[in-house]
Amino acid sequence: DSSEIVDIENYVKANQVRPNDDLFGIAKGKNVVLISLESTQSFVINEKINGKEITPFLNDLIKDSYYFPNFYHQTSQGKTSDAEFIVDNSLFGLPSGAVYFTHSQNEYKATPEILKDEGYYSASFHANNKSFWNRDIMYLTLGYDQYFSQRYYDITEENSVGWGLKDIDFFNQSADIMKDIPQPFYAKFITLTNHHPFKLSKEESYVDRYDSGDGTVDRFFPTVRYMDESIKIFFDRLKADGLYENSIFILYGDHYGISENHNDAMAKWLDREITPFETVQLQRVPFIVHIPGHKDTRVIDSVGGQIDVKPTILHLLGIETTNDIMFGTDLLAENRESYAVLRDGSYIMEDYLFTDSNCYDKATGEITDISNCEPYREKSRQHLQYSDQIIYGDLLRFLNKPENFKYQQ
Ligand code: GP9
Ligand code: MN
Numbered sequence: 001d002s003s004e005i006v007d008i009e010n011y012v013k014a015n016q017v018r019p020n021d022d023l024f025g026i027a028k029g030k031n032v033v034l035i036s037l038e039s040t041q042s043f044v045i046n047e048k049i050n051g052k053e054i055t056p057f058l059n060d061l062i063k064d065s066y067y068f069p070n071f072y073h074q075t076s077q078g079k080t081s082d083a084e085f086i087v088d089n090s091l092f093g094l095p096s097g098a099v100y101f102t103h104s105q106n107e108y109k110a111t112p113e114i115l116k117d118e119g120y121y122s123a124s125f126h127a128n129n130k131s132f133w134n135r136d137i138m139y140l141t142l143g144y145d146q147y148f149s150q151r152y153y154d155i156t157e158e159n160s161v162g163w164g165l166k167d168i169d170f171f172n173q174s175a176d177i178m179k180d181i182p183q184p185f186y187a188k189f190i191t192l193t194n195h196h197p198f199k200l201s202k203e204e205s206y207v208d209r210y211d212s213g214d215g216t217v218d219r220f221f222p223t224v225r226y227m228d229e230s231i232k233i234f235f236d237r238l239k240a241d242g243l244y245e246n247s248i249f250i251l252y253g254d255h256y257g258i259s260e261n262h263n264d265a266m267a268k269w270l271d272r273e274i275t276p277f278e279t280v281q282l283q284r285v286p287f288i289v290h291i292p293g294h295k296d297t298r299v300i301d302s303v304g305g306q307i308d309v310k311p312t313i314l315h316l317l318g319i320e321t322t323n324d325i326m327f328g329t330d331l332l333a334e335n336r337e338s339y340a341v342l343r344d345g346s347y348i349m350e351d352y353l354f355t356d357s358n359c360y361d362k363a364t365g366e367i368t369d370i371s372n373c374e375p376y377r378e379k380s381r382q383h384l385q386y387s388d389q390i391i392y393g394d395l396l397r398f399l400n401k402p403e404n405f406k407y408q409q
Helices: 004-014 056-063 079-089 111-116 132-142 167-178 215-240 260-270 276-281 306-316 370-393
Strands: 031-037 121-125 146-148 185-190 247-253 287-290 339-341 347-349 352-355 358-361 366-368
Touching (some): 004 370, 031 079, 056 215, 056 247, 056 287, 079 111, 079 132, 079 185, 079 306, 111 121, 132 146, 167 185, 167 215, 215 247, 215 260, 247 306, 260 276, 276 352, 276 358, 287 306, 339 370, 347 370, 352 370, 358 370
Parallel strands (some): 031 185, 031 247
Antiparallel strands (some): 339 347, 347 352, 352 358, 358 366
């Protein structure tokens, strides 16, 4: 009932972290270009296959950005849609099923809705059927003004592979569409070529396949490389079209591409056994914040996750979040705790990692005394439980309609 939200609100307010004074509002009024990197895990960043970089463009971009090597995806069965949900709401997806399907009629206060009040227009660009993951319905709920789905793209057999339109064609056609959208905008681009089964012709591959003998893992490298190229082309287009300077760029990996079924091939790639500890570490996905013209760029090692993206973006745009119910904290805030909890209850601290009822020392990857993981045990349980309670009970409706809601009943 409505009293539940009071406890949660008190908890969230007591745990808020002050934004970074130097960075708050640094991108005020700028466009936001949000790019979902399909199935991209951090283990490909700054690595080579047969002497060639797997992500040359992202590797360069990182040098001119804030880059977070210890950023985790927090998705579950809702995959890409869970990532979208977490990023836009700073709430977790559900322990099973996809919140995009099961709770699309709830009240939320997602980033597009918040930005609408600041004069922003929001759109999502993705060349798949509009109802996939129930996006057409959920985007309306989340406050998107427009969904440029499959039917807005010219898709032929020639320019398609695997799940659909190839990323290079997707970004080229998206850039055409962008010439006509209002500014400032919050625009999300969901890539697709680097999706299982990672199909791509040899002629279009910029790097070799890996040679583990596990086809899924072997094909993953060329499709990641292809996606990297598509983003380079997109950036070049935005520069040519005069949109680059006026925008900030937020890139995130949506979820793992290589499941635990491929541990043997991954052990070969990493040259070590895939223990439960390594499995959690493999849930790291790239997170890059690129602000054109901004000179303070660095690698930020602290632990974070998709839940932290919303406050990070809003604070860069100079928007206060003190009245929002969020379970993440601004990744650029100075007093932020280095921490992330995954949907399965695993959690990662600065020096320790909890998974599968064991506490691991991150420096060695060895099991250590469980008491080392104790400090974040309750918090981890609480965050997931509160977030679920909000979604199952549609509790944000009590906050979004303050005129109908009395705190003291
Ligand atoms: C489909 C794309 C991929 O539209 O988002 O979905 P996934 O299987 O990764 O959730
Ligand atoms: Mn995906």
